Amino acid sequence: MKKIIIVFIAILFIAVPDLPAQRCLPGMQGLQITAGIAPDNGFHSGIAFSQYSKSANKWVFGAEYLEKRHPYKDIIIPQSQFTVDAGYFLKFFSDVRKTFFASIGTSAMAGYETVNWNEKILFDGATINNDNAFIYGGIISLESEIYLTDRTVLLVNLRERLLMGSSVGKLNSQFGVGIKFIIN
Numbered sequence: 421m422k423k424i425i426i427v428f429i430a431i432l433f434i435a436v437p438d439l440p441a442q443r444c445l446p447g448m449q450g451l452q453i454t455a456g457i458a459p460d461n462g463f464h465s466g467i468a469f470s471q472y473s474k475s476a477n478k479w480v481f482g483a484e485y486l487e488k489r490h491p492y493k494d495i496i497i498p499q500s501q502f503t504v505d506a507g508y509f510l511k512f513f514s515d516v517r518k519t520f521f522a523s524i525g526t527s528a529m530a531g532y533e534t535v536n537w538n539e540k541i542l543f544d545g546a547t548i549n550n551d552n553a554f555i556y557g558g559i560i561s562l563e564s565e566i567y568l569t570d571r572t573v574l575l576v577n578l579r580e581r582l583l584m585g586s587s588v589g590k591l592n593s594q595f596g597v598g599i600k601f602i603i604n
Contacts, residue, residue: 456596
């Protein structure tokens, strides 16, 4: 009888394909760190918390720093934005093994913008007319998640931010990569 059970179990292991891992289940949470490039020789970095809901959709809450660099004669004038955002992402594609997910999301964003760290007079006597400001708006994101392990995820995202209140520009495109750690 033991031999029959062992043979039966061996046949099951051979006949049944690998089962996908338990990924993106409702209630799973992750902590992610991202960085990337922005227009005008800019860059951004951020940290966010995500929680999955049903169908591998997710809520994301984060904070971000973006800096654009505007050339002026021999110097660079920085435009810095400190923002927080909250959004929802809908999964529209995943592979059978659940190692790759693609999502589209929208977020609300608010923060603070400063130009040249609020120094109005430049080295040649020119004056910056842009003021520091409260900024607000929304984001449309396209994001992919590639599972490296069951708890480590590579992120690649493309975002378009529409911000009101900025005296320098309303639209900001971003491309970024990051890593997410599943924490429960």
